[in-house]
Amino acid sequence: MDFFDAVTQRTHIRRYEKTDVEDKLIGVMLYMANQTESAGDLQAWEFIVVRDNKVKEGLYNAALRLNIIREAPVCIVVCADLKKQSLKYHERGEYLYSIQDSASAITMMIVTAELLGLGTNWIRAFDESKVKEILSIPDNIRPVGIITVGYPLERSREPVRSPFEYLTWIDKYHKKSDISYLYQTGPKENVFKPIVNQILDKLKKKEQSSDKVNK
Ligand SMILES: Cc1cc2nc3c(=O)[nH]c(=O)nc-3n(C[C@H](O)[C@H](O)[C@H](O)COP(=O)(O)O)c2cc1C
Numbered sequence: 001m002d003f004f005d006a007v008t009q010r011t012h013i014r015r016y017e018k019t020d021v022e023d024k025l026i027g028v029m030l031y032m033a034n035q036t037e038s039a040g041d042l043q044a045w046e047f048i049v050v051r052d053n054k055v056k057e058g059l060y061n062a063a064l065r066l067n068i069i070r071e072a073p074v075c076i077v078v079c080a081d082l083k084k085q086s087l088k089y090h091e092r093g094e095y096l097y098s099i100q101d102s103a104s105a106i107t108m109m110i111v112t113a114e115l116l117g118l119g120t121n122w123i124r125a126f127d128e129s130k131v132k133e134i135l136s137i138p139d140n141i142r143p144v145g146i147i148t149v150g151y152p153l154e155r156s157r158e159p160v161r162s163p164f165e166y167l168t169w170i171d172k173y174h175k176k177s178d179i180s181y182l183y184q185t186g187p188k189e190n191v192f193k194p195i196v197n198q199i200l201d202k203l204k205k206k207e208q209s210s211d212k213v214n215k
Contacts, residue, residue, distance in 0.1 A: 004196050011156045012122070014154045025118065029076070030049075032112040033105040036108045046078075046141060047076055048135055055134060062126045062131045063125060063131075080101065081141055103145075119155065120149055123146040124146075128143060
């Protein structure tokens with residue numbers, strides 16, 4: 001599976017296998033999440049890896065008793081460090097940048113999981129104060145998502161997204177464009193994957209020829 005497939009074929013997971021997830025794979029997910037860009041390079045995220053069934057039971061109760069939390073071998077609670085961003089960027093840092101940083105890390109984590117053959121679900125519907133209490137999270141840290149991780153047993157249906165051309169404007173809000181690639185007919189995968197592959201091929205050839213020059 002390549003990056004394009006990991007993004008386009010990913011769906012959230014409804015059921016997990018009982019198979020455990022090795023720590024080294026969780027390590028890769030955390031490492032990649034931590035490589036994400038962040039406002040002021042402050043990395044206003046923190047991760048709490050939960051494997052303990054009792055703690056998971058607490059999270060399950062705090063998150064509308066969503067069974068997937070109990071079933072997943074691992075849950076990663078991603079938190080935003082409000083203080084880190086507010087010290088540099090004040091109110092906007094506290095309420096916006098810290099959440100943006102964490103969301104960006106979560107996305108990277110989720111795509112990485114897909115590349116590793118794992119599946120995830122990003123859960124946001126939980127009682128924040130209960131989650132904070134269960135995990136002893138201090139005031140300045142805000143849990144942003146519970147990410148369930150495991151080997152997929154059942155995926156959700158392939159999502160039907162609103163086409164991005166209906167969500168994209170050029171130069172001004174609500175101004176449409178006739179840029180040709182926006183209005184290609186047929187499945188977008190058939191249009192865009194060959195473009196990506198072509199570019200990757202080109203880059204590979206360039207790399208190989210510069211290797212030869214350097215030798
Ligand atoms: C910010 C965010 C919050 C979400 N919160 C929940 C949640 O609380 N419970 C849940 O079951 N799924 C949650 N999801 C999963 C979405 O429902 C799911 O991603 C969406 O339906 C699209 O499906 P897909 O992930 O299979 O593409 C959340 C996803 C995101 C990005």
